[in-house]
Amino acid sequence: MANTLPYLKTYGVIKMLNKVNRRLVTGLSLSAVLLLSACASPTQNENVEKVNAEEVKTEVIKPHLGLNQEPIPLKVERVGENEVNVEMTAQITDIEIDKGEMYKAWTFNGEVPGPLVVVEEGDVINFTMKNMDPAIPHSMDFHAVRTSPSKNFTNVEPDETGTFTYPADNPGVFMYHCGTAPILSHIANGMHGVIIVKPKDGYPTDDQIDKEFVMIQNEWYNYNDLEDFTNGSPKHVVFSTKALKEDDRNTNGDTFTLKDEPLLAKEGDRVRIYINNVGPNEVSSFHVVGTMFDYVYEDGNPNNVLEGMQTIMLPASGGAVVEFEVVEEGSYPIVTHQFNHVQKGASAILKVTKDGLDDEKATMSH
Numbered sequence: 001m002a003n004t005l006p007y008l009k010t011y012g013v014i015k016m017l018n019k020v021n022r023r024l025v026t027g028l029s030l031s032a033v034l035l036l037s038a039c040a041s042p043t044q045n046e047n048v049e050k051v052n053a054e055e056v057k058t059e060v061i062k063p064h065l066g067l068n069q070e071p072i073p074l075k076v077e078r079v080g081e082n083e084v085n086v087e088m089t090a091q092i093t094d095i096e097i098d099k100g101e102m103y104k105a106w107t108f109n110g111e112v113p114g115p116l117v118v119v120e121e122g123d124v125i126n127f128t129m130k131n132m133d134p135a136i137p138h139s140m141d142f143h144a145v146r147t148s149p150s151k152n153f154t155n156v157e158p159d160e161t162g163t164f165t166y167p168a169d170n171p172g173v174f175m176y177h178c179g180t181a182p183i184l185s186h187i188a189n190g191m192h193g194v195i196i197v198k199p200k201d202g203y204p205t206d207d208q209i210d211k212e213f214v215m216i217q218n219e220w221y222n223y224n225d226l227e228d229f230t231n232g233s234p235k236h237v238v239f240s241t242k243a244l245k246e247d248d249r250n251t252n253g254d255t256f257t258l259k260d261e262p263l264l265a266k267e268g269d270r271v272r273i274y275i276n277n278v279g280p281n282e283v284s285s286f287h288v289v290g291t292m293f294d295y296v297y298e299d300g301n302p303n304n305v306l307e308g309m310q311t312i313m314l315p316a317s318g319g320a321v322v323e324f325e326v327v328e329e330g331s332y333p334i335v336t337h338q339f340n341h342v343q344k345g346a347s348a349i350l351k352v353t354k355d356g357l358d359d360e361k362a363t364m365s366h
């Protein structure tokens with residue numbers, strides 16, 4: 001962390017500068033900051049900082065103005081029995097987070113949460129990040145791997161590409177996120193997602209499952225407002241679903257999509273949800289109304305099995321595999337049982353019909 005501190009201090013100044021000049025002026029701007037703090041009395045200094053914070057907060061930083069980079073599909077290529085290449089972008093893309101409310105998000109591949117990455121237990125991941133952000137370095141921290149963060153979770157500079165290699169030896173449903181300082185800004189602005197490491201021998205209940213979904217919970221705050229990220233409470237708490245297979249749906253984290261267009265299952269189906277709460281700040285009390293989880297694999301590890309659970313607690317970054325049966329048709333709200341968050345958007349509908357197709361009938365909401 002120590003070597004990122006100078007970046008933190010000069011962040012406000014640096015972010016306004018273009019890439020070419022940045023390295024040259026870093027030293028200068030740091031001196032300027034030091035000079036300013038030396039000249040101003042503590043009171044004046046506080047005022048200056050307050051005004052500056054007021055000015056920049058909730059604004060799109062200059063190099064991102066007018067930038068809306070088209071989502072770029074995730075690239076995953078198996079190059080050996082236990083080796084996989086994963087290529088992602090860091091990019092700036094507009095995301096509709098509530099009806100009519102756009103957010104110029106800092107993203108992986110133009111999605112928030114980022115695209116679902118699936119690898120197998122025992123794979124070596126060769127990870128490449130192409131940073132398309134013209135102004136800010138980004139990085140990748142996969143919770144699925146054991147590696148030296150100072151070597152393999154390091155910054156990729158604007159318009160540059162970085163490659164890192166590490167093994168994924170533990171099965172589970174893991175969070176990934178940008179780890180560039182200030183980390184909270186990068187995660188809260190959209191740089192998070194999920195990587196599933198499939199267990200070598202599967203889950204003991206694999207052959208019972210009729211339908212599988214991936215769901216992610218995340219929060220939205222005032223735009224690019226580190227003060228609100230730090231001390232505020234979320235404006236929206238949302239769910240999204242990500243594609244496990246080619247024809248699966250892939251949505252961004254917003255307040256409405258999974259209510260307007262529910263997830264679908266058939267009466268009697270045994271449903272599995274791979275769930276992760278990427279936060280950044282809140283926990284999730286994950287619950288599906290009208291059923292209970294026959295099996296829960298905490299963090300998605302087949303060894304961490306629980307039975308007959310009404311609610312599963314997901315810490316920030318925590319994941320689980322939950323399995324349940326939908327015994328009769330109807331609409332089953334999927335929520336965090338922290339209902340202040342449901343009020344802010346955190347509910348989705350699983351619609352269960354005789355044939356598993358949408359009957360277009362109205363659903364129950366929470």
Ligand SMILES: [Cu+2]
Pocket residue numbers: 090106137138139178179180186191
């Ligand atoms: Cu980032």
